[in-house]
Amino acid sequence: MSDWNMLTLVGADRPGIVARLTRELYQLGCNLGEASMIRLGGSFTIMLMVGGDRSADEIRAALTPAVQEMGLRLHLDPVHGGLHQHLVPNLQVRVAGADRAGIVADVTEILAGHGFNVLELESDVAGDQERPIYIMNIQGYCGETLEVLEGALAPLGERGVSVDVSPVDVMIG
């Protein structure tokens, strides 16, 4: 059995979701690891590493009452590898443009073609209803230079998407 389970949870946002779930997990004897929890649209989303000796079935059973009461959807995957596997990004790609289908695929295909490993991606749709704007911020690691990536992404500029590549400087002090 793997030491960790990746718990995925989605549901209509409301106060108390995190408190309720983490209390249940604590009472089950689980440890919590790295997590990403964020409100997307009107939903609250959780990706959470749950450690300990409990199986996925035990975790699911313990969370079922809370999940049903709060109208959430839950998914568990055993995962290998533990904590302390952080990769530090060296490049940041900021994208903004009039919202249209295909922006993410266009940008990330080019990045992938240069071996860019996406470590974090967040995006928002801003602007107003008539003219929505898509804004995306990607941090990742790439062995190629900033200039090479800029050159590769430049054609997107001609199609109305502004793309900016900048270094991520990590200051260790």
Place this chain on the structure above:
Amino acid sequence: MAILDILKLPDPRLKEVSEPVVSFDDALRAFIADLEETRLAGPAAVGIAAPQVGHPQRIVILDVSSRPKTPNHGHLVLVNPEIVHWEGYATGREGCLSVPDYTGNVIRATHIRLKAQDADGRESEFEMEGFEARAVQHELDHLDGLLFVDRVVSRRTDLYRRKVYKT
């Protein structure tokens, strides 16, 4: 010379406010030599502050000169440093010898003016910008018992903060 132990979070000594240096003597110079040896022995740190080795005095070593294209003042020993002027702000990613395996985004002033003494007590003033200014603000925080984890922001938070206009 000796490599000193680096205190790690949550050691309560990292949260203490350090005392000003009053004696510029051989003991101070010997400690600074040890502090520099400790900085160089660990993962590539551009700076180190005395309280990180459990020595609660206002002493910082800083050297960002090895970074390409980075305006800098070379290797600096800063005793009783004080920021006398701030300008601009930017978000940047930081890590710390006292917080292994973690980096986070912190907002810092982009331009500062700094007053400090050297190991012999001579006063100087520095105009710093960018990466060097960020590094010195990070180190000076240690002297006041602050770690960068006390200042971490998410990029989203930062984004919204910039959109707030005072009316």
